[in-house]
Amino acid sequence: MQTGSTCQFTGGCTTPGRSTLPPTLCQELDDFVADLPTREGHLVTVLHKAQQLFGYLPREVQQYVADLMGVSLAKVYGVASFYTFFSMVPKGKYPISICMGTACYVKQAHKVVDAFKDILGVEIGQVTSDGKFSIDVLRCVGACALAPILTVGEKVYAHVTPDQVKEIVAEY
């Protein structure tokens, strides 16, 4: 399991045992959980919200969610590590997620990945030095007719070729 040493949050929450998370984000997550009809069965939903707010799910955020939901840190970690859409490491401002499922791979997704790596100078799972981009690969995202497919943040790009990568990066 990841340790707290990688947390990038500073100057935040002063609640004992709740690390240094930004209080405004903690409050937003508190409010989100308070609005749920029940906490049971909503751990994935809450982790989604936490990732949306904090950008990723370091140990501090997992612990905060565990406290909020009344479950163990081990349970939160189990869920967060099971789903590929959860990340425990920081992502870029514009996270690039490239599908490497079979259909996308057959249509040269690996070459698209290589093109991003070359242009951005980072490997899969890394963030560019300016914090702008990160690259991740995913298993099939269920849109094989659009292969190869990728997302930059919320924006979807379909039928991407390696030649288009430079153009895509230039949009941000």
Ligand code: FES
């Ligand atoms: S393999 Fe990429 S969407 Fe299915």
